[in-house]
Amino acid sequence: MSFLSTRPPRPAARSTARTGVLLVNLGTPESTRYGDVRRYLSEFLSDRRVIEINPWLWQPLLQGVILTTRPFRSGAAYRRIWNTARDESPLRSYTRAQAEKLRAALPSHGPVVDWAMRYGRPSIAERLEALQAAGCERILVVPLYPQYSATTTATVNDAVFRALMRLRRQPTLRIAPPFADHPLYIEGLAQSVRATLAGLPQQPELLVASFHGLPRRYVKAGDPYPAECNRTMVALRRALGLSARELPMTFQSRFGRERWLEPYTDARITALPARGIRHVAVVMPGFLSDCIETLDEIGHELREEFLEAGGETLTLIPCLNDSPAAIRLLQAIVAQETAGWN
Known part of the structure; x- marks a missing residue:
């Protein structure tokens, strides 16, 4: 059986x-x-x-x-x-x-x-x-x-x-x-930069990338954030055909007295008019969506500081948002x- x-x-x-x-x-x-x-x-x-x-x-x-x-x-x-x-x-x-x-x-x-x-x-x-x-x-x-x-x-x-x-x-x-360096993210950032700049009556003399900052002691404790940002920058510069001098990386949003990641976005950009650079554009690859750090901190506060320092135009490159x-x-x-x- x-x-x-x-x-x-x-x-x-x-x-x-x-x-x-x-x-x-x-x-x-x-x-x-x-x-x-x-x-x-x-x-x-x-x-x-x-x-x-x-x-x-x-x-x-x-x-x-x-x-x-x-x-x-x-x-x-x-x-x-x-x-x-x-x-x-x-x-x-x-x-x-x-x-x-x-x-x-x-x-x-x-x-x-x-x-x-x-x-x-x-x-x-x-x-x-x-x-x-x-x-x-x-x-x-x-x-x-x-x-x-x-x-x-x-x-x-x-x-x-x-x-x-x-x-x-x-x-x-x-x-x-x-x-950080996903091909579709980098492609989207590059497209946003090109589309924004193509519609400007006055081309910027410098394109600056601004990331949210971080205290240096966090990095010393093992946070890999700066290396992550650098991965984005290497890929984005390659996509746009720009050098590190033509597309520098900076860090924003610091507060308190301790030292944060440098160079600081506000210090770098407000110093540009003294060097004869009066038209700049800022891309923020650390943010997928526009928010208070991009729209107000850069688009309002930093723009005012830049104009007061002798600048003429500061263009905000939109984040990818819901594009x-x-x-x-x-x-x-x-x-x-x-x-x-x-």
């Missing part, structure tokens, strides 16, 4: 499990009002990866002097760039649009696409739960930072893992790597990082 069945095996049941994609950007206050800006800054500046100071020393200073005064200045900056039509910051508008356009670019049976902010709302934990509720048992998290730093990508990972710690049933998880180039990049990242899942 044979114990082997002569009947053909039944076909495996088709899995109803879905794949989710969560795009994550830095964050934004809910409004430009003092209370909302203070609440956002408190969450952001309380992150131990962002401010590596003993909280027993930092928190009294933060919750006292800094959060008493800084929300006024930050609120004014946000008001200058606020998307009044939707009553939200440009970063929220662009991140939502990236998710919506990526969803439309993917097959109808493809991944469920959502978005979140590391600080503020919608939170990472909230959107992970929403993806699970939509039947997603596999989730790809895409930090929208081109270059890796512990202060950006790693803190997104921290928030994701903390959210998973509260779940009894956890999804299978992947986190997309940075895309077709940005969506092609995100689509390629999703396809690569979900390989084997779909």
